[in-house]
Amino acid sequence: MINLREVVETNEMISKENLDVRTITLGISLLDCIDSDLKRLNEKIYQKIYEASKDLVETGEKIARDFGIPIVNKRISVTPIALIGGAACKSEEDFVAIAKTLDKVAHEVGVNFIGGYSALVCKGMTMADELLIRSIPKALSVTERVCSSINLGSTRTGINMDAVKLMGEIVKETAEYTKDNDSLGCAKLVVFCNAPDDNPFMAGAFHGVTEADKIINVGVSGPGVVKTALSKVRGENFEVLCETIKKTAFKVTRVGQLVAQEASRRLGVPFGIVDLSLAPTPAIGDSVADILCEIGLEYAGAPGTTAALALLNDQVKKGGVMASSYVGGLSGAFIPVSEDQGMINAVEAGALTLEKLEAMTCVCSVGLDMVVVPGDTSAATLSGMIADEMAIGMVNQKTTAVRVIPAIGKKVGDRVEFGGLLGHAPVMAINPYSCEAFVNRGGRIPAPIHSFKN
Structure with missing residues (x-):
């Protein structure tokens, strides 16, 4: 059992050696939000995330005060949006609309980042996957807190070189879109091989489809x-x-x-x-x-x-x-x-x-x-x-x-x-x-x- 004596042991680490909890990340499944109507989809996404995370920041701050442990970030990860938006999104702009919804709810609940503007394309790309990927430069330039990740390969499937080629172009385009801010958009974009479903760190966090409806990482x-x-x-x-x-x-x-x-x-x-x-x-x-x-x-x-x-x-x-x-x-x-x-x-x-x-x-x-x-x-x-x-x-x-x-x-x-x-x-x-x-x-x-x- 963990008790407060163990926390007392770490006081010097916290005060003098930069020990902190870097992030509490709340993973949220959006699978039950899927809808063929884009407006209803965005409404469902906003409502699901808001209701699940409205107390996250306040709770993290209270834990930090109660135990004297710095908790630097409070974050959200969601189911890869290429999966959630597949039925409703027919264009890049449709996916950008979802990115704006994610950014809006992230601002309102007070988290510093929201991850999951993502696609899993290690073996091939659906139309929705490709639309989301091509929307990334615009999405990251018009949002502040949205992070994007793409899984391009795995040990089981190999490497999708078509997606690798496309992502080189997308990284370059994202840099151009945010060039007035030292190409900051690229700092919120990461590509993976063997991406984990339960990563709490940004920019690579997303909520895997095998996870529970909500989870704390x-x-x-x-x-x-x-x-x-x-x-x-x-x-x-x-x-x-x-x-x-x-x-x-x-x-x-x-x-x-x-x-x-x-x-x-x-x-x-x-x-x-x-x-x-x-x-x-x-x-x-x-x-x-x-x-x-x-x-x-x-x-x-x-x-x-x-x-x-x-x-x-x-x-x-x-x-x-x-x-x-x-x-x-x-x-x-x-x-x-x-x-x-x-x-x-x-x-x-x-x-x-x-x-x-x-x-x-x-x-x-x-x-x-x-x-x-x-x-x-x-x-x-x-x-x-x-x-x-x-x-x-x-x-x-x-x-x-x-x-x-x-x-x-x-x-x-x-x-x-x-x-x-x-x-x-x-x-x-x-x-x-x-x-x-x-x-x-x-x-x-x-x-x-x-x-x-x-």
Whole structure:
């Protein structure tokens, strides 16, 4: 049983080491909202989300006050809108209308993001899937809080290269639509391989069709806590290092478990999972890259970085699964560039390149996350980056993702400012050679041989 003594143990982590619960995310099924009439559909979506989430923000704030645990974000995820809008939406503008409804209700209930403007196209696209995907640039430019995600591949099905090609074009178009704001729309758009149904983090959260009508998922954080713990065992061997990470991850996850159960009780919504990912912020001392340096690297990106990240990711999971019976989502270590000051420093020092980042994604929770590239990067090159990450996820039976921002009007070495948790980032150099003939082939890359397990 979790009790308040365990919370008291974490007081110093909260006050001095940036420990927080990054998000309480309420997942809501919209399957019962499906209607062939667009107006009625939007009315049903608004009403279902409003009634389910009207107390979410207030409840989160009360839990934070009662237990002294910072809860940074309160969010909503919904069933992929391509499924919900298929019967009513006959044009891109119809889907944009749904995005506006999502944004309106998100504003009214006070959440900071709502995820699920999504499509699952790992094997093929329906007409509704394609319409939603093509509507993304407009939808993200006319809304503030809507996040979009597209699943392009899986270990079981392979990679939908037609969708990969299309998403390179959509990312580029989204950047153009929001170019007056440092192409911010791309920060709310992510593509996945093996996307999880219960991810509480944005921009990739959606409510999977196998989930309950409503569910509470919680994402914890704590890079600063892990770094501080490791600073006390400098020079010790790997056994001591691993034990320290595991014990720290256990304590962090227990905090998330407490908050998740309390939110579930107060809202009358079933508890889903705790995602124990180490999610950095732009705050000094709240960096996954700094943990890697504490392990023994001069900068993230130095030789040994992939091994150090693999060690960190594994020990975080081993500690977390002992603290909660329901660990899910992504769970591990995020390595976004713009949201991690240590990663930014490594890029600016020349220690971290896109190629090294890609290698690191083989052993971390996600993939190329919040990476800014020059605005003149071609759509085909963006598709190639996406295809590479999808292949890593497919072959390694893990979740990988790409959230890339081609900052219009920016060149290598420039900086873009997003603000808040999205932070700022330097524009990184990208391989200049073309992959256009590859991404234009069309069709699917087949699933790997180890996918055939029955």
